[in-house]
Amino acid sequence: MRFVKGHGTENDFVILPDPDGVLDLTPEAVARLCDRRAGIGADGVLRVVRTKATDHEADAEWFMDYRNADGSVAEMCGNGVRVFARYLVDAGLAPPGEWDVATRAGLRRVKLGASGDVSVDMGLPELLGYGEASLAGTTFQGRRVSVGNPHLACRVDEPVAALDLSRAPGFDPAVFPDGVNVEFFRAVGERHVEMRVFERGSGETRSCGTGTVAVAAAAALGTPGTSEWTVDVPGGRVTVTLDGETAFLRGPAVLVAEGETRPDWI
Ligand SMILES: N[C@@H](CCC[C@H](N)C(=O)O)C(=O)O
DSSP: OEEEEEEETTEEEEEEEOTTOOOOOOHHHHHHHHOTTTSSOOSEEEEEEEGGGSSOOOSSSEEEEEEETTSOBOSOOHHHHHHHHHHHHHTTSSOSEEEEEEETTEEEEEEEOSSSOEEEEOOOOEEEEEEEEEETTEEEEEEEEESSSEEEEEEOSSOGGGSOOSSOOBOOTTTOTTOOEEEEEEEEETTEEEEEEEETTTEEESOOHHHHHHHHHHHTTTOOSOEEEEEEETTEEEEEEEOSSOEEEEEOOEEEEEEEOOTTTO
């Protein structure tokens, strides 16, 4: 199986080119690929498949089949779709410019040049009310936000580096029946926040694109008009622009290696 390894602010992915949709990608195979000791190692897998080779109906040539490191399926991945677009341009399968990628959460329009940052129109983040998460005996209040996938964005006062994310935050499964990605964020300047995240299906990651949009939407409550937010994550920095109608996520997307898995392994 041919693969490419890439990351967006150190949220890393195994990219599996499968234009004709012939790969039988089981949850077990995904978990093995993502295993950081016994596999290639990644937060998730991006299967690159032509939309017409899937069951999805969408007006876009390419479908991003995203899987979490534990093999579960997620609706959307903000860093993933940027790395996915960088791969397609690098491989000569799509031109630099602007075009749509089909995802389980709908179409996402990416914008990129032959190199450099990738920007994506993430759609309007949906603020859904309040929720709670617990961490090491402390309860945190947060805003529930849908960015195609579920998030709980919790504002904290202490530096996020001080939080113990070695275990999954607790949450009420009645409020989050499909699980949730939990972000902790702190204001560090004007329209500037720092964030850490514990992702559903992947654990703590060094960045989460949909999470940065959820955090910007929660932090921007009460900020009228268009606002541009700088979000610092352990793996780098991204920018989120909110204009009341949609959210644009911009940041680096880097391809680092490519190879072939051994047929006797996978
Ligand atoms: N890292 C991603 C989000 C991946 C999916 C998430 N773990 C979920 O299960 O919803 C991003 O960059 O958005």
